[in-house]
Amino acid sequence: MAHEREAAAAGQEAKKQKPRKNMYSVGVILSLILLSLVMAVLSPRFLTVDNLTNVASQAAVSAIISCGMFLAILTGGIDLSVGSVLALSTMLMGVVCVNHGVDPYLSMLLCLAVGGGLGLLNGLMLTKMSLPHPFISTMGMKMMARGVALVITAAAPISIFPEPVQFIGNNYLGPLPISLFLVALLYACMYLFLTRTATGRYIYAVGGNKEASRLSGIKVHRVLNLVYTLSGFTAALAGIVLVGRVNAAYPLAGQDYDSDAIAAVIIGGASFFGGVGSIGNTIIGVLIIAVLRNGLNLLNVDSNYQTFAIGAVIILAVYIDVLRQKVMQVGRR
């Protein structure tokens, strides 16, 4: 964020830490380009319009989830429940909309409200029940939400949604999926929120030092509740896009999304220690994961190996974070 602020105050002389932060952005973008080039060389189908729009629409769901995950990680926390929240909120939408014929717009609102509500519960477990780490609360939520999602239709998927629900996930504006515009809008709003509003700064502050934030008069609990609510909300929003794309809600939907989102955020340079990261780099992280998955698909790599590859990438990305912390500490001494 700081480098964006610096950019905003253009004309100032270049300073010591500026290059370091920009270097990471450049590094992430270069990695994406490099990875894409490798895929393009290995598979002639990679650089086709069809494939790229496919990557984009798949990445859209992940990008929306990663937005909320980014916030959670920015506060030094994590949200393991996003995949399950996605499943439960879309299953409930399916039940009311398809099985009970409730108005589709109202159903979508319900979906978002359920997502936000489950996220708020995650936050309250942290702030009111003082559970030691969101790893615990969101892992519990992950299992509970998934359980309920399976129970409500006895594990059966719900399909054939009305047109308004399918609109975002299934339609194109020219060659571009509508979902891309939603992602662009969401990230633009999030960027403004994080860099230009007091609340956005408080999220960074809380992630950087909770006690100092509290003593500075920041209502830390309120910030954390908001962050987890937003994370649940974006998971539900991603769910609507996913349902629209496949025209069905599955109780087991979104299982890989938790780890993909975490991987994307960390690859995007957000620190697991909290307080550091930029939303702009997060989208690059999302694209790296999407290209990696797509490329491995094109190369007919078994999905089990893909899981392995993503796992390795997560560990590598966090390790890079650790190394960066060390370098910063050395720089500080």
Added chain:
Amino acid sequence: MAMGKNEMLLRLDRVTKRFPGVLALDSVSMEVRAGDVHGLTGENGAGKSTLIKILTGAYAPDEGEIWFNGEKLERLTPLKAMGKGIACIYQELNLIPHLTVVENIFLGRELRKSRRGDILDRAKMLEEAESLMRDLALNLDPRMKTGELGIGHQQMVEICKAVHSDAKLIIMDEPTSSLSEREANDLFRIIAQVKAKGVTVIFISHRLDEVKRICDRVTVLRDGRLVETRDIGEASVDDIIRLMVGREITNKYPKVKGGRGAEALSVEHLERRGVLHDVSFKAYAGEILGFAGLVGAGRTETARAITGADPIDGGAIKVFGQDVRIRSPRDSIDAGIAFLTEDRKGQGLILIKSVSFNSSLVRLERYSRLGFLKLKAIRQMTEKIARDLKLRAPDVETVVGQLSGGNQQKVVIAKWMLTQARIFIFDEPTRGIDVGAKVEVYNLMNELVANGAAVIIICSEMDEVMGMADRILVMHEGRITAEFGQAEATQERILYAASGLAASGEGKIA
């Protein structure tokens, strides 16, 4: 290895330890006789902790030699120190609360049924523990979990553990600071038993009456130097205080005398169970009020209670005559109170963020229009205050973690000045910053006061509080025990009040 009464167990020869910018120990030579209880005392920052850490192997000395039990100790590590028979009982105890007394005593050196096997001989351990406790006249069930014991008993378990490990020297760092009087008396009895077993004790305490009571000899440190070691019979409490205080106060403090203005803060009957008792005082605009006392006397806790950082159990607070209810730091900020914490890095600053981020953090909403931050205004405002405070940083986007201690403190001050608070509470404002920066901080305080603010400083350096404060309150065990005007305050009087002793002078006892 039997030793006569006057043999030296420990000898330090010109031990020196430097930290960046500080000479923590300056060529300290001292001797501790075998079988003595040896008192070690001095003001905060005199070098006592550094000395302990060197003896226990936590720090390596830069110069000098340590001889222990006739052997020169070199490249000491904590493990090696224990192996040589040096045990230390810290203020924070190191027992494992959910293990029993026996298990703690034998931790890491458990008895086994056979030499090769891993099966514990519980009966034998229990028996040994009981016999040890009988020796020390300690009446305690060794099968109890240590977590269920009071602090005093836990400390005694630590002593048992040390004696059991065949320690020749037991160092006790302020062992009575968290004990009640009765517990302290029990502790002294155990110390006498330990001594009877031929174990040497180094007893570190601010409480001079205790030093006088149980020690054979006493060493006084001041500013990293050893002032004197005396037999206790030749040292009165007054002598020890004089030795601790020593130096004349030079004019390191650019105190500007101003006139007392309106009553800015009135605190009445502040209570926090087990921490603060009936704390009442007033602070005035145009005045610097100092809080003196030992570490843990309740000064920081008072500030935290006033500013909503900790919950309170009772008491009333008025700000410029208005009743205020403060339940969170936010309330205190809204009431115009700024609290500059002692722990800059942990509580004051977000080290990974920039100067402008940190200094604008409090009341950030003020710099918003239609929900959006006025980034340019924030930047200009930060640049202005950075100039006013002579902040030495490349620019206001510099990450504060990269600044020196003094400049970090200036960022904290900038942050709170920008809130336009009218009451400033500084907790140890000059800790860990160099002399030049200290003077700048004092000048800023003068400026605040001149502009009609009330300033409260909490500091453990006696001459600092005497040099800067117009009025001094002394705390001891959560209570205010004395109040002095600048003219009537002497280090001796403050030390008496801070130790909980009846005052010898005419200081007004609150």
